[in-house]
Amino acid sequence: MRKTPFHIQSRRSFLKSSIAGAAVAVALPAGAFAQAKVLKVAGIYTVPVEQQWVSRIHIAAVAAQERGDIEYTYSENTANTDYPRVMREYAEQGYDMIIGEIFGVEQEAREVAADYPDVAFLMGSSFKEDPALANLSVFDNYVQDASYLSGIIAGAMSESGKIGMVGGFPIPEVNRLMHAFMAGAKEMNPDIAFQVSFIGSWFDPPKAKETAYAMIENGADLLYAERFGVSDAAKEKGILAIGNVIDTQPDYPDTVVASAIWHFEPTLDAAIAKVQAGTFTAEDYGTYSFMKEGGCSLAPYGTFEGKIPQEALDLVAKRTEEIKSGAYTVTINDEEPKSS
The missing domain is CATH 3.40.50.2300 (Response regulator)
Structure with a gap:
């Protein structure tokens, strides 16, 4: 420590x-x-x-x-x-x-x-x-709303219809993001196939990178980078990636198309206010990560502006408004995702 x-x-x-x-x-x-x-x-x-x-x-x-x-x-x-x-x-x-x-x-x-x-x-x-x-x-980071939207982009950008997904551990907070991403990708291409693997670590970029290499060898032309190291593999092999939790496009301008961003501020600020007011008690703050609470968003497309199919952009815009209004709800699935 x-x-x-x-x-x-x-x-x-x-x-x-x-x-x-x-x-x-x-x-x-x-x-x-x-x-x-x-x-x-x-x-x-x-x-x-x-x-x-x-x-x-x-x-x-x-x-x-x-x-x-x-x-x-x-x-x-x-x-x-x-x-x-x-x-x-x-x-x-x-x-x-x-x-x-x-x-x-x-x-x-x-x-x-x-x-x-x-x-x-x-x-x-x-x-x-x-x-x-x-x-x-x-x-927990319930950012399934933004993950779903990033999946729509991924489904539109993959030409082979094969996407690789590298995660840390198959626990609920990871599983739900992967399932939401997969659901979004399938909206653009119902026949899309996924390779799913977990590296058994929260921070092992070399292992994540090697796992991603294997997926690329198996035909994946786009990677879901739930862990550090995945985007490095995508960059080196000249394919695309989707980021998770943070926006890494500035580091990978020709690789990372979009990212689902987690904003912890609503969660922490709510807790601070309750402690200051003397009303803090046992609660589940998970909903503060929902998009309608300002807890997640889709990162700007940056260098990929103008390169994403309009059909996908239109669906992202439509779903974003529906999610914020409550007209559309992204399914929360905490079960371990499997390869296609």
């Missing part, structure tokens, strides 16, 4: 532009929280903050700090075996809220939370909230 204060992290160029943009995007009216307590918030992450999923939490926390709502510090690369200990350390230090991900340490983390009823815990989890544990709320 390495504890890294924000002033050191700010030197990391990978997150600089995203953090600056988030600070502007979520800026609130002056004095909105003028009378509210500035919360001490700690993040605990099992991977580097550059990793897609965690980076979205980190960016939202930095924005809240720059806005003046919280004082934020974090620990990254925390092993699951150390996670409960780090939770206790922050709780003992008087932090008001602890955020992070307990997918691999559910029982132990909930036992720690029970020992500190005055500390609010907002944790990524595959399980639901427990009313008996009032100070622990759960969340």
